[in-house]
Amino acid sequence: MKFKFWQRKSSDANPYMDENMSLDDELDDPLDGIVVPFRKRIRARWEGYDDPAEYYLMEQQLAAYRRWLQRMMILAARPREEEPAELDLEEEAGRWPPERLKLYGKLFDRGIMKPGGHEYALELAKPLALDETMSCVEIGARIGGTARVLADKFGVWVTAMEQDGELALLGMERSVAAGSQKKVPVLHYDPLAPEFRKKYFNVVYSFGELFTVDKKDTFLLKMAESLREQGQLLITDYVITAKADESSADYKAWLAKEDIKPHPWTADRYKDVLGKLRFDIRIAKDETELHVTQIKHAWMVLLSDLQNSGLDPDFAAFLEDDMEMWMRRVKMLENGELAYYRFYATHD
Template identity: 35%
Template sequence: MATKQKKPDAKVPLKLRLKAWWEGYDTDDIKKRLSERTGKPEMDFSDEPKAERPKELSAENLDPWDAATVDIAQYIWGKGFCGPGGPDYIVSLSKLLALSPEMSMLQIGAGLGGPSRVLVDRFGVWITGFEESEMLVDKGRKLAKMAGLEKKAQLEQYVPEGFEGFDRKYDRALAKEALFTIEDKSNMIAKIEEKLKPGGLFLMTEYVIGSDAVLGKDKYKEWVVGERRHPYPVLADELVDLLKKHHLQVRVSEDISMQYVDMINQAWAGADEVAAKLAKREDGTMMIQTLMREAEFWTRRKKLLETGDLKLWRIVANKKSGGPSMMSDW
């Protein structure tokens, strides 16, 4: 009896796999749908580059950023950026700060320094950025030197846990998605307020949870496990209360989640073109693996933002000119 030959599995283009993630389908669902449509066996992804899970953090591997991930971030978000929000967004976001060349600014979560260099270039402000990742600081300093801005847009590496404080006063402070991975937010806000000059402004954009019920959801738990650093998001009201506790007056408190989701979608819309460029590199297979891992990372975040379980909150607060406030002032 002749042996019945198995039909060869069809290949699944990388573009389709990225699109599948973006539209909320998992790999098994895509295999099944395409198998039914084409009459071919369910597709085998074994020879496709796989999005390997990042290594577990340990004493020897505390930095979740490596050179490949930094490169992919800049392919997606733009040179000097490792997350949503390009130059136009950063300038628009910071307009209420009324920045000028006479001012100094403190930034928490500086990343590669792209946002700070944009603000230095546009407003002439002097910025010291603090970033947890040694890899991002090293890469960011090189970018600042190339731009001739190493003095006006400085980057410093720091460890939030047990942080003793900043060594000088600042006119302005900025924290861009930086506090949600800090467990003791009260201590960090206190350190910022301490070095903010009277009348100074503090702008933050921050991940917050939609409700306490979110903490028990499976999707939220998956997101926590997949983050680069363990997240500790709180309710928006809790964040506002912490600012008030440390003598800061909240002037703006608003949900900008949908604008943020739009920026994520726009950036990742060109992921297939990025993949095509990467494929031509000598290390193309490894870089595409990193691209796929980043696609999964941002898909998890985006899904929670779309459901409202996670939100991106914008807050502008100021330090009163007359010193610490009395409770009757609030």
């Protein structure tokens, strides 16, 4: 009769262990200076490793990554708030629960979280001539959807950076799930103290996110310094126009509804600063009409689906607030106080 594993004596279950030895005992003989716990040595042999130290080192290297991945999974399940010292997400935690991400998955292409979706991202990338030899950094990557699309399509390496700490963690979880954590890591960054590798990237790009960055002069300087010779810059962003009135009710309502406080520039200021940073601006185009069309189309499709299938209770709680935020943007764009610009430039 075969015994179940919990009925066997330890010597039966582990032929390499005598009856007087505990599973927590450590080996006395060092392997390359490493004392391998007995249970790890047994596991290494079970996994087919000739050298237990090799297996033990591999497990230590993966331990930190496993702990971080566990945090991401916990965040996605909306647990109670972690201690700030552990996750440093005191302000952000809980702002992006699964239901809200589900709403954005239906609203825009899944993972993109931006108007235009996959097709627009690929259209914007055309002047960059991306390939597998190039490295990019995306500013304002959200959960990294655009970065993963470009990596899949062109083989390019993208460091995706997001200032919302919770979105950055959720984005890295998705890169891990897609097996692209090395090619498309999603990292949290501080816009007031950005740390970019100098002279490392071929391309820096940002799609509709820099208007929330304060002190953009310094930020753009850091972006320029991160580029290699003949590097490329691609930005789409919200800019204020001469019609903007910061004291108007529409302007104040727009500011109040944004997730992150806006700090918009004018298009002329962008051109001036980029010129001073030795960028040769090839494209400076007002794409407001296209952007408004993309936003309205996305919401019309979503609301039509809801009318046919009924309101999904999973994201009903977020529908009203997010719809109002986007409609406030549209109103500002349509009344001419805001515009949506595309800038493409090369660096000498």
